[in-house]
Amino acid sequence: MFLATCAAVAPEFRWTPANSLHLTVRFLGHVEQAAAEATADAIEAASPGAFNLRLGDVGVFARGRLARVVWLGLSEGAADIAALAVIAEAASVAAGLKAEGRRFHAHLTLARARARDGAVLPALPAAPDQPAWRAGELILYCSHLGRAGSVYEPLRRIRLS
Numbered sequence: 041m042f043l044a045t046c047a048a049v050a051p052e053f054r055w056t057p058a059n060s061l062h063l064t065v066r067f068l069g070h071v072e073q074a075a076a077e078a079t080a081d082a083i084e085a086a087s088p089g090a091f092n093l094r095l096g097d098v099g100v101f102a103r104g105r106l107a108r109v110v111w112l113g114l115s116e117g118a119a120d121i122a123a124l125a126v127i128a129e130a131a132s133v134a135a136g137l138k139a140e141g142r143r144f145h146a147h148l149t150l151a152r153a154r155a156r157d158g159a160v161l162p163a164l165p166a167a168p169d170q171p172a173w174r175a176g177e178l179i180l181y182c183s184h185l186g187r188a189g190s191v192y193e194p195l196r197r198i199r200l201s
Contacts, residue, residue: 042168046110046150052159053110053151060192061148063093063121065178066128068137075135080180080196082131090200091120094172098164099147106158111147116172121146124178124200176200 047055068076096115100107114121125144133139153159180196 042165043150046164049164050110050151050159050162052155053107053153053161054189055151056149057189060190061150062181062192063146063148065121065125066132066140068132071137075137076180076195078135079128079131079137080198082134083128083178084198086127086131087201088124088127088178088198089120090174090176091117091124092172093117093121093175095148095167095170098150098167100161103158105160106153106155107161108153108158109149110151110161110164111149112167114146117175118146121175128178 043055043058047053066079068079093114094116096113096118099111099113101109101111122144125146129140129144177200178198179194180198181192182195183190183192
Protein backbone atom coordinates (compact mmCIF):
# COMPACT_ATOMS: atom_id res chain seq x y z
CA MET A 41 0.00 0.00 0.00
CA PHE A 42 2.80 2.43 0.95
CA LEU A 43 4.73 1.88 -2.30
CA ALA A 44 1.59 2.13 -4.44
CA THR A 45 0.69 5.42 -2.77
CA CYS A 46 4.22 6.74 -3.30
CA ALA A 47 4.16 5.68 -6.96
CA ALA A 48 0.88 7.54 -7.50
CA VAL A 49 2.28 10.70 -5.86
CA ALA A 50 5.68 10.55 -7.61
CA PRO A 51 5.42 8.98 -11.09
CA GLU A 52 8.77 10.58 -12.05
CA PHE A 53 10.39 7.69 -10.17
CA ARG A 54 10.57 3.93 -10.88
CA TRP A 55 9.32 2.28 -7.69
CA THR A 56 10.76 -1.04 -6.56
CA PRO A 57 8.25 -3.90 -6.37
CA ALA A 58 7.70 -4.91 -2.73
CA ASN A 59 9.00 -8.44 -3.35
CA SER A 60 12.33 -7.02 -4.56
CA LEU A 61 13.07 -4.83 -1.54
CA HIS A 62 16.30 -5.77 0.24
CA LEU A 63 19.12 -4.36 2.34
CA THR A 64 22.40 -4.58 0.45
CA VAL A 65 25.32 -5.32 2.75
CA ARG A 66 27.96 -5.43 -0.02
CA PHE A 67 27.42 -5.18 -3.77
CA LEU A 68 29.85 -7.51 -5.53
CA GLY A 69 29.08 -6.56 -9.10
CA HIS A 70 29.91 -8.82 -12.05
CA VAL A 71 32.39 -11.28 -10.54
CA GLU A 72 33.54 -14.81 -11.09
CA GLN A 73 31.62 -17.47 -9.15
CA ALA A 74 34.82 -18.39 -7.27
CA ALA A 75 35.19 -14.83 -5.90
CA ALA A 76 31.56 -14.77 -4.79
CA GLU A 77 31.94 -18.15 -3.09
CA ALA A 78 35.19 -17.11 -1.39
CA THR A 79 33.47 -13.98 -0.09
CA ALA A 80 30.54 -16.03 1.24
CA ASP A 81 32.92 -18.58 2.80
CA ALA A 82 34.83 -15.83 4.65
CA ILE A 83 31.64 -14.19 5.91
CA GLU A 84 30.34 -17.54 7.13
CA ALA A 85 33.68 -18.30 8.84
CA ALA A 86 33.43 -15.00 10.74
CA SER A 87 30.17 -16.28 12.33
CA PRO A 88 28.36 -12.93 12.41
CA GLY A 89 25.50 -12.73 14.90
CA ALA A 90 21.80 -12.20 14.29
CA PHE A 91 20.28 -8.83 15.17
CA ASN A 92 17.03 -6.88 15.13
CA LEU A 93 16.05 -4.43 12.41
CA ARG A 94 13.31 -1.84 12.29
CA LEU A 95 12.40 0.46 9.42
CA GLY A 96 12.96 4.18 9.86
CA ASP A 97 12.32 7.28 7.80
CA VAL A 98 12.29 8.00 4.08
CA GLY A 99 15.37 9.77 2.73
CA VAL A 100 17.00 10.56 -0.59
CA PHE A 101 20.34 10.50 -2.31
CA ALA A 102 20.28 13.75 -4.20
CA ARG A 103 22.25 15.94 -6.52
CA GLY A 104 21.41 19.47 -5.50
CA ARG A 105 17.61 19.80 -5.26
CA LEU A 106 16.97 16.76 -7.43
CA ALA A 107 16.44 13.35 -5.84
CA ARG A 108 18.11 10.46 -7.65
CA VAL A 109 17.25 7.64 -5.21
CA VAL A 110 14.46 7.41 -2.62
CA TRP A 111 15.26 5.09 0.27
CA LEU A 112 13.97 3.86 3.60
CA GLY A 113 16.45 3.90 6.46
CA LEU A 114 16.58 1.99 9.73
CA SER A 115 15.57 3.17 13.18
CA GLU A 116 16.99 0.03 14.81
CA GLY A 117 19.88 -2.22 13.82
CA ALA A 118 21.88 0.26 11.75
CA ALA A 119 25.06 -0.30 13.81
CA ASP A 120 24.61 -4.08 13.65
CA ILE A 121 24.20 -4.18 9.89
CA ALA A 122 27.13 -1.76 9.52
CA ALA A 123 29.27 -4.23 11.50
CA LEU A 124 28.12 -7.00 9.14
CA ALA A 125 29.04 -4.77 6.19
CA VAL A 126 32.59 -4.42 7.60
CA ILE A 127 32.88 -8.22 7.67
CA ALA A 128 31.51 -8.49 4.12
CA GLU A 129 33.87 -5.77 2.88
CA ALA A 130 36.92 -7.49 4.39
CA ALA A 131 35.80 -10.82 2.93
CA SER A 132 35.29 -9.26 -0.51
CA VAL A 133 38.71 -7.63 -0.54
CA ALA A 134 40.34 -10.87 0.67
CA ALA A 135 38.63 -12.64 -2.26
CA GLY A 136 40.34 -10.21 -4.65
CA LEU A 137 37.57 -7.69 -5.21
CA LYS A 138 38.22 -3.96 -5.32
CA ALA A 139 37.48 -2.13 -2.06
CA GLU A 140 34.19 -0.21 -1.93
CA GLY A 141 34.89 3.50 -2.24
CA ARG A 142 31.66 4.73 -0.67
CA ARG A 143 30.74 4.77 2.99
CA PHE A 144 28.14 2.13 3.91
CA HIS A 145 24.63 3.48 4.46
CA ALA A 146 22.00 0.89 5.43
CA HIS A 147 18.81 1.43 3.43
CA LEU A 148 16.15 -0.16 1.27
CA THR A 149 16.05 1.43 -2.17
CA LEU A 150 12.43 2.37 -2.77
CA ALA A 151 12.76 4.20 -6.10
CA ARG A 152 15.11 5.69 -8.66
CA ALA A 153 14.45 8.81 -10.69
CA ARG A 154 13.52 8.12 -14.29
CA ALA A 155 15.66 11.08 -15.40
CA ARG A 156 19.41 10.53 -15.14
CA ASP A 157 19.98 13.79 -13.23
CA GLY A 158 17.12 13.15 -10.80
CA ALA A 159 13.72 14.71 -10.24
CA VAL A 160 11.92 16.86 -7.73
CA LEU A 161 10.40 14.60 -5.11
CA PRO A 162 6.93 15.65 -3.92
CA ALA A 163 5.91 15.09 -0.30
CA LEU A 164 5.45 11.39 0.35
CA PRO A 165 3.29 9.68 2.96
CA ALA A 166 4.97 8.70 6.21
CA ALA A 167 6.72 5.35 6.17
CA PRO A 168 4.69 2.53 7.71
CA ASP A 169 5.32 1.86 11.39
CA GLN A 170 6.29 -1.81 11.37
CA PRO A 171 7.52 -3.84 14.34
CA ALA A 172 11.18 -4.83 14.48
CA TRP A 173 12.16 -8.21 13.05
CA ARG A 174 15.09 -10.56 13.55
CA ALA A 175 17.70 -10.69 10.78
CA GLY A 176 18.79 -14.31 11.03
CA GLU A 177 20.40 -14.87 7.64
CA LEU A 178 22.40 -13.16 4.94
CA ILE A 179 21.60 -14.15 1.36
CA LEU A 180 24.02 -13.92 -1.55
CA TYR A 181 21.96 -13.03 -4.61
CA CYS A 182 22.63 -12.97 -8.32
CA SER A 183 20.63 -10.26 -10.05
CA HIS A 184 19.31 -10.69 -13.57
CA LEU A 185 18.44 -7.44 -15.30
CA GLY A 186 15.31 -7.44 -17.42
CA ARG A 187 12.78 -5.06 -18.92
CA ALA A 188 10.58 -5.34 -15.84
CA GLY A 189 13.51 -4.64 -13.51
CA SER A 190 15.93 -6.87 -11.64
CA VAL A 191 15.08 -10.42 -10.69
CA TYR A 192 17.04 -11.73 -7.70
CA GLU A 193 18.14 -15.37 -7.59
CA PRO A 194 19.35 -16.61 -4.19
CA LEU A 195 22.72 -18.38 -4.55
CA ARG A 196 23.67 -18.99 -0.93
CA ARG A 197 22.19 -18.47 2.53
CA ILE A 198 24.46 -17.71 5.48
CA ARG A 199 22.95 -18.24 8.90
CA LEU A 200 23.57 -15.44 11.38
CA SER A 201 24.21 -17.04 14.79
